[in-house]
Every structure is written in C-alpha cells, then in structure tokens.
Amino acid sequence: MRSSRLDRLPPYLFAEMERKQAALRAAGKDLIDLGIGDPDQPPAPEFRRAVTAHLDDPGVHQYSSSLGIAEFRAAAAGWIGRSSGVTLDPARQIVLGVGSKELIGHLPLAFTEPGDVVLFPEPGYPPYRSGTIFALCEPYVMPLRADRGFLPDLGAIPADVARRAKMIFVNYPNNPTGAVATRAFYEQLVDFALRYKLLVVSDAAYIDLYYEERPVSFLEVPGALDVGIEVYSMTKTFSMAGWRVAWAAGRPDAVETIRAFKANVDSGQFMVLQKAAAEALKNGESAVRDIRAMYRRRRDLVVAGLRKLGWKVPSPTASIYLWFSTPDGSASMAFADRALEKAGVVLTPGVGFGAQGEGFLRISLTTPEERLAEAVGRLAKL
Numbered sequence: 001m002r003s004s005r006l007d008r009l010p011p012y013l014f015a016e017m018e019r020k021q022a023a024l025r026a027a028g029k030d031l032i033d034l035g036i037g038d039p040d041q042p043p044a045p046e047f048r049r050a051v052t053a054h055l056d057d058p059g060v061h062q063y064s065s066s067l068g069i070a071e072f073r074a075a076a077a078g079w080i081g082r083s084s085g086v087t088l089d090p091a092r093q094i095v096l097g098v099g100s101k102e103l104i105g106h107l108p109l110a111f112t113e114p115g116d117v118v119l120f121p122e123p124g125y126p127p128y129r130s131g132t133i134f135a136l137c138e139p140y141v142m143p144l145r146a147d148r149g150f151l152p153d154l155g156a157i158p159a160d161v162a163r164r165a166k167m168i169f170v171n172y173p174n175n176p177t178g179a180v181a182t183r184a185f186y187e188q189l190v191d192f193a194l195r196y197k198l199l200v201v202s203d204a205a206y207i208d209l210y211y212e213e214r215p216v217s218f219l220e221v222p223g224a225l226d227v228g229i230e231v232y233s234m235t236k237t238f239s240m241a242g243w244r245v246a247w248a249a250g251r252p253d254a255v256e257t258i259r260a261f262k263a264n265v266d267s268g269q270f271m272v273l274q275k276a277a278a279e280a281l282k283n284g285e286s287a288v289r290d291i292r293a294m295y296r297r298r299r300d301l302v303v304a305g306l307r308k309l310g311w312k313v314p315s316p317t318a319s320i321y322l323w324f325s326t327p328d329g330s331a332s333m334a335f336a337d338r339a340l341e342k343a344g345v346v347l348t349p350g351v352g353f354g355a356q357g358e359g360f361l362r363i364s365l366t367t368p369e370e371r372l373a374e375a376v377g378r379l380a381k382l
C-alpha cells in the first residue's frame with residue numbers, strides 16, 4: 001500500500017545503489033564506495049566530547065522546540081556573521097532543520113498550494129523534485145549546462161511558468177557539478193524573485209568546503225533577505241552526517257512559516273546534539289580548515305590519477321564531488337554498473353540526478369586517500 005505521490009517519484013537514487021551494493025558485498029566482493037557524499041571521518045574530537053559532556057545537563061532529554069534551542073540559533077547566526085558578514089536576528093531569522101534534506105523535502109508543503117510550480121535545477125539533489133511532488137506541485141526543471149557554468153538560465157523560464165511558480169531552489173556550491181555561483185547570478189535571482197513574487201531557497205550545504213576563496217552566499221546580496229532563505233547543513237562542513245543538524249536562515253516571514261509547519265511534523269533535534277553543534281559553530285574554524293585540507297588532498301589525488309588514464313575530469317573549486325563525462329561516451333548507468341561489477345568501485349551515474357545528468361558520472365571524495373588511490377588503480381583496468 002502506498003500513495004500515488006510516492007509512485008510518481010523515481011526510486012531514491014542512493015537507496016537503489018545501496019541495494020545493488022549489498023548483494024555484491026554479501027557475495028564477498030570488496031567495494032570502494034565513491035557514491036554517496038557521506039563523510040567517512042568522525043567530527044573533531046572536541047565536538048564528540050561535547051556530546052558526552054552535555055548528556056547530564058538539565059532538561060536535555062526532553063523535547064526541543066522545532067525552532068531549535070536559542071544557543072544553537074545564536075551560534076548559527078555567529079557563524080553566518082563571521083563567514084558572510086551578514087547580521088541576522090537568531091530569534092526571527094533562523095530555524096533548526098533535522099538535517100537539510102528534511103527542510104528541503106518539506107519546504108514546498110509549507111509554501112505552496114497544489115498545482116503551483118516549483119522551479120529546481122537538474123542535474124540536482126533529488127529531494128527538490130520529491131518535495132515538489134509530495135506537495136502536489138508541478139516540477140519545472142532548470143537545466144544546468146557546462147557552457148553556462150552550471151548556472152540556470154532564468155531568462156529562459158517562460159513568463160507564464162514563472163508567474164505560476166511559488167518557489168525556486170538553487171544550490172551552490174553545486175551538487176553534483178561542483179560549480180559555484182557568481183554574485184551577478186544571485187543579483188539576477190533576487191530581481192527574478194521580486195518580479196514573480198517567489199521564495200528563493202538557496203541550498204548552501206557545501207559553501208564551507210572550498211579550495212580557493214569562500215564562495216559568495218546568497219544572503220550577502222542586497223535584497224536577498226526580502227526574498228529568500230539559505231539552507232545550511234552541518235553534515236559536510238563538520239562531518240556530522242548522522243547528527244541531522246541544519247538550519248534555514250534569512251527572510252523572517254519565511255522562517256516563521258517553517259517554524260509553524262515544523263511544529264506539526266517534528267519536535268526539533270536531540271538537545272545534546274544541538275549544544276555540541278553550537279560549540280562546533282563557535283569554535284570550529286580550525287577543524288573545518290583541516291577537513292577542507294583533507295578534501296583538497298583527495299581531490300588532487302583523484303583528479304591527477306584519472307587524468308593519467310586519459311579521463312577528462314575538471315578539478316572543482318568547491319564541494320566534495322568530481323563531475324565528468326563518461327570516459328567512453330557511454331550512458332552513465334551502464335558505465336557505473338560496469339565499474340561496480342568489474343572494478344568493485346561505486347560511482348554515481350549522472351542520470352540519478354535527473355535526465356540532464358545523463359552522460360556524466362559523479363565521484364564523492366568521502367573515502368580515505370589510500371582507498372581512493374586503489375579505486376583509481378582498479379578503474380584503470382576497466
């Protein structure tokens with residue numbers, strides 16, 4: 001028994017991949033997983049210790065409010081202020097997410113009516129589409145193309161579609177392409193949102209994993225706080241995937257809508273984790289520098305290794321992903337299946353990020369260097 005909404009979704013990419021891998025592992029095959037972006041290292045020791053240190057604090061085992069505890073929201077505002085120079089009021093402009101996937105999947109339910117259009121990029125993170133479909137909205141795909149720096153062409157969206165749209169998702173640094181947005185693009189986006197009165201949701205899950213300078217945040221652009229929110233995740237920046245701690249920040253009435261919605265579907269996150277996450281946000285600069293340096297080493301190793309094989313692999317300036325065309329021009333699923341079965345290496349087929357991702361593969365750098373080197377060696381034999 002299942003709803004027609006669920007039937008309208010493609011199978012969830014990583015769940016499907018896990019099924020294939022489980023069968024091979026059960027048969028004794030050693031797989032190197034370059035698939036999902038699930039950080040392999042634990043959070044820095046001081047933040048792990050913060051979890052145990054707060055276990056005996058009074059009241060921490062009770063429900064949290066869906067908005068998140070004040071200490072966490074203040075720490076998030078501090079992080080945003082120091083990294084983007086944007087001053088936010090933690091009481092009105094920040095709301096906790098139980099991971100950013102939860103926020104993204106729920107936002108269309110909080111902001112749209114059935115039949116409204118939701119604009120989202122493709123290739124893109126699958127929950128933009130799932131959230132749209134769960135809310136009975138009409139998906140409108142903004143293709144991301146290499147020749148446009150993987151930025152959507154807002155001018156190509158027909159005016160009648162834009163008029164029916166309530167929300168637009170953008171995501172930079174981008175998953176899966178690794179592209180970063182320009183300030184000019186965000187300025188154009190603010191104008192577009194004002195013209196069509198829609199909510200901008202900027203998914204910035206990878207903004208602190210950069211290899212040159214910190215990419216511009218949507219919140220920095222004049223007018224952004226009137227039209228949108230930025231969704232931020234602790235998962236990649238602090239290696240806290242399982243903690244499920246994130247936030248949405250920006251436009252106050254949108255933050256209030258999210259709070260009102262979430263009061264009906266969750267009761268926040270375990271307060272101990274919120275407290276430990278707040279400590280990471282207050283004192284985490286050097287831990288994040290180390291994480292960035294680790295991904296830079298991994299990126300350089302894999303890019304150099306694959307280029308030696310003759311694969312054309314661009315080196316991203318941000319994110320934890322490599323995004324490149326299949327080396328032999330074959331379909332992405334066929335290539336990924338071959339890599340899995342013949343080399344025991346899990347690659348993500350680009351088509352899993354939507355039809356626009358066909359012909360591409362994604363590698364996640366969330367695997368230690370020696371295993372990455374081994375993966376390159378195995379791929380050489382394909």
Ligand code: MLT
Nearest residue numbers: 035036037038101175364
């Ligand atoms: C990915 O691999 O695209 C992400 O790790 C998935 C996620 O963040 O949920």
